[in-house]
Amino acid sequence: MESSRPLATSGDISATGDEPRAADTAPSASVAPRRATLVAEILKRTGVNVMRCYQCGKCSAGCPMATEMTRRPHEVMNLVQRDRRDDLLGSDGIWLCLTCETCSARCPNAADPARVIDTVRQIALEQDTTLAPRAIGAFNRSFLGQIKQTGRMFEVGLAAQYNLRSGHLLQDAAAMPSLLSRGKLRVKPASVKNIAEVRRIFDNVAAAERKAGTQRGHR
């Protein structure tokens, strides 16, 4: 008499996006897969509901970088709410965030702007690595390259690689002697003994992400 059915939860944000519902719903394969809304995607990745944001601007008020951004944190939240993907992923606001978490600590609605911006950055990189400003992308790539190579970050090498990648060839070059004289720079990198293990972590993460269908584009 009774058919089995999913226990839908009202107010579930995924209902407005097109997240897969319970597995036993009617097959929807015939419908062309539409990309999930940013709100739904962020909810799925982080559990943060961006619709909680009511645009009070408290995040932007406390943001140390707000003066340098053209898209401030509250505007980023608004662009996510309105699913303005292209405007958002191309905006400087997401790259100028320091992840200092001031916004999230003070957000009256626990809408966690820092986490949202962080996630938007990841979504951007998965779509197109060139979206990141050259300097910031260069820094991150150099940093991760270092870890893959030696298991630890080695500042001289990092600075050299970063300067090459960012095009700021001589940045802080003048400071090198004074850093050296203060014993602050190691000339030779110290490597982790079991470096193979660290490298496998990178491979395993990549494999896991491929499996989860969120493979990063620049790999």
Next chain:
Amino acid sequence: MSIGYYPGCSLHGTSREFDESTRAVAPALGIELREIDDWSCCGASSAHSSSHLLGVALPARNLALAEEQGHDAVVAPCAACFSRLATTRYEIAHDANLAEAIPGIIERPFANSVDVVNIVQLLLAHAEKIREGVSAGSGTAAVGQLKVAAYYGCLLVRPVEVAGADDSEVPTTMEQVISACGATPVKWNMAVECCGGSFSMSRTSSVMRLGRAIVDDARKAGADAIVVACPMCHANLDFRQAARSDGDALPVLYLTQLVGLAMGMTPETLGLQRHFVDTKPLLDTLDTRAHELAAKTQAAAAAKTKARDGAVV
């Protein structure tokens, strides 16, 4: 209780004085630190901002090592390392799927059983020992004259659920350690404002601007120096501000260095010579002031005794 020591990359490089002072202070407080064998980089913000999973997996390897090596807790003096390790511990504890996936990814058994503490929490737990050391009288007299601004920055107070500070906006833990050292913490406004953190290299101009506001407010509040517990904060407030054109930089001490000075260690042991903003003039001035003051007090006491004796006679 066995505490694993996670120095992190910075403490083996640009902020080796943080490492030196931590290693010097710990035994004096009866803390045995054992460096985690074969630790690797926590990935910092770079790993995390490229891949959430990588940002958890790299710290998890180190927590798994600590677990294997029999530690109950890990202390990470670097606030950035602390934040990554503590966030990892928090996220794995609150996400069953992640907890299941991690052992496979780091290829190690992992029960997430090791506590993560920062250097402020560790020192605060030994505040009584610090006070004993200070009252033993061997400490540098200058510390008693020192007025400092306790600078927490971001990672020691945020994210609120991870950092474990007593209050994310008006924290007092660092001030308590400073008071235990005999120095005076000033009331100021920038204790939890961001210094620019990881933008030190990639966006130096922003870091200069943010650091300047912090140093200026500390100066306005009457501080002789700023005390930090984060290599990035130190680099941004010391290295970057040393270069400011008005020359109005303030000495920036690691909390461990302050504790070391208070307990009578030499500036060299604590690596103070490695700073860009020279700390020597400040310490010398304060030292002189302390001695003058002591002499004055002594003279006054003597005069009083004399006067009393005179009255009796």
Next chain:
Amino acid sequence: MFVCHCGENIARTVDCARVSETLADHPGVVVSLDYKYMCSDPGQNLVKQAIEEHGLTGVVVAACSPHMHEKTFRRAAARAGLNPFLCEMANIREQCSWIHDDKVEATDKAIEIVRTIVEKVKNNAPLETIHIPVTKRAIVIGGGIAGIQAALDIADGGADVILVEKEPSIGGHMSQLSETFPTLDCSQCILTPRMVEVYQHPRITLHTYSELESVEGFIGNFTVTIRKKARSVDESLCTGCGDCTAACPSRKIPNEFDANLSLRPAIYVPFPQAVPNIPVIDREHCTLFKGRAKGREKDLCGKCKESCLRNAVDYEQVDTLVKEHVGAIVIATGFVPYSVGRDQPDGLKGYAEFNYGEIPDVIDGLQFERLASASGPTGGEIRRPSDGKVPKRIVFVQCVGSRDPEKGISYCSKICCMYVAKHTMLYRHKVHDGEAIVFYMDIRAAGKGYEEFVRRAIEEDGAQYIRGRISRMYRDGDVIKVVGFDTLSGEPAIIDADMVVLATAVRPHKRVKQLARMLSTAYDQYGFISAAHPKLRPVETNTAGVFVAGACMSPSDIPDSIATASAAASKVLGMFSSDDLEREPTVAIVNERTCIGCYSCERVCPYGAIEHVDVCNRDGEICGHVARVVPGVCQGCGTCVATCPSKSVELLGFTDEQIFAEINALLTW
């Protein structure tokens, strides 16, 4: 058996025709039909006709929740000559059609629901409505503007009223206000005459400095106990001359009436127009009582008593308990402002980013009212508390606490938008070169003349409104740095203010939960009293005979408070208009033949409705005793029924037979 479509509400997911067809075959069902709107007149006529035509002995209406329309259909049945308690409702809307999608499934469920109720009705017995007498006196708890209005309206309507106020004077928060929006008329000028009227009204008994201690009884027949706290001044002797107040040597106690912006002595009258104008000794701060509390044998002071020519000061006075019988209760306990400080009650957080309000010259709205009031600590001049300077730039911050779920309050406090606009006007009228800057999120000015009032503040009085929340404020030398963001211009708004006024949230009084429990009335997660129905019964509570008025229900301004107070008063007067009340006969009865007189029922009865009855034999000799339920007192919970070891108690309307019939109908192999 009648199935309602409720327009599309039920018919959308329940196949009403199938329900009525299926039930038509059910044993005992004579009529089974469905109709678009059963609650409409034609729908009700269908029921009446069917009863008359077929001589029905029971009616089931499958429609909405019984809480919605049970009364409607029972009345319809009664008009057709059927005992109303033979009519029941099957809830196929709230608990079926509205919560399911699948039509087949929902229809099957609806059929099962209806079947159980049909089986129940087969076991229903005709019952007679119970009549209970009404005491035509009311008690009003709280002497603010809502309580004053309710008391006056009830008393003017001809019933006696007892007004209880916990403070030494009535008047409430309204007496502290300077001028009121949207007319800018003086608050005290319109309030004080009403306070005097209360004092002089022959039908109002006023108990100030008193609190409700306990309540017993039920609608129409409550017994309340009032604790009159020791005032230490004999009210019958005191003339209110003020000599004692002048004589008191301890004068450094924060003055609550001035929101702690001034000081008062230990024996004091809260404010000059207080009603009654009789002082009270604040025993917590009085030197004499502090000494006694520490066990000193000799009193340390006695100046007020010495100064009193009428010998009205009485240090030996103790709290007294007064018992009163009333028929109705009005709750009007008002509100307290949220404070941004570190210490907070359960569920709330302070504003660490505002340094917990510990920055001098950051004050709240009520404090600004006192600064602006002619009777306030500065005589109406706007001067900041720290150094008495006239602030040249004031930042007003809206939604502090309110609409801030992370701090524990999600709701809008409703009055702040308006009083902030008023504050900017008062300030600009008094300090012509002053800047009034308001940080707001939205302006909520829904009320007669309200939007115009806010526009006037902006257009004519030059208040500057910036849309955005404040992230942080800190003291920077002589000024307060207010770090905000103008979300409309997209620019940071960092302002050096001389003074900051926080429009803090409106919260229910902290003791109202305790009161609500005493009266068995519901309250929401914040502690505001819940109305019996948010729309249809806004001033009644779920406890019959208990009504509610003013800001203890939800944040309200003065007109709202007065409106709800008058509404509550008219409800009370309506109740008092007849000599007795009708009550549903859902009460327990004892089968005296099987009762063994163990009185287990008496132990569990929450209302004390069980009495002992002697059983006599044919010769009139007492041969045993049994329990009996007093129908007027019994509220019909049925706890005694489930407790009775000899199964001698039944709850009319919910008998064992009825419930087992339901279970049997619901589940069959």
Next chain:
Amino acid sequence: MREMIETATDFEPRITAFVCNWCTYTGADMAGTSRMHMASNVRIIRLPCTGRIDALFIIKAFERGADGVIISGCHPADCHYTAGNYHARRRFIVFRELMSFMGIDPDRVTFSWVSAGEGAKWRDVVNDTVTRIREMGPFTAYHDLAQRPAAGSAILTDVAIPDATEASVAEAGGES
């Protein structure tokens, strides 16, 4: 019939809910008013108060084929009748032991407090209970016992222990 469609996965439990009129029934109404969708396996029996609930109601429900029972009333201290729910709670503590004795897994009964304002909580109680009972599978102990004499005399030679249970069930049912 029932056995035929019941495999481990698509078994649909039948659940009877005994709820008080003032809190949970109103809460369930509120869930409806708020259009909160939920599993349709629950049938509500409205009582004035949880204090009215007799242990026999629950046993009767299981005897008549319920796979699970929900008992829900006002929160402690919020009872419309001041203290009915306290008495109910006290009674159920004793009752749980009786249930195990009678061969009913106490986990088949959900006790909860749902106030008139907690429509969402009611939805969760319903959905959680349905999920849990679905995992536990159908409650067939009493049904099997009832079927046994009908199935043929051969089974009557079975061990004596189930018969003792059967007797107590018959008693419980017989009193209704």
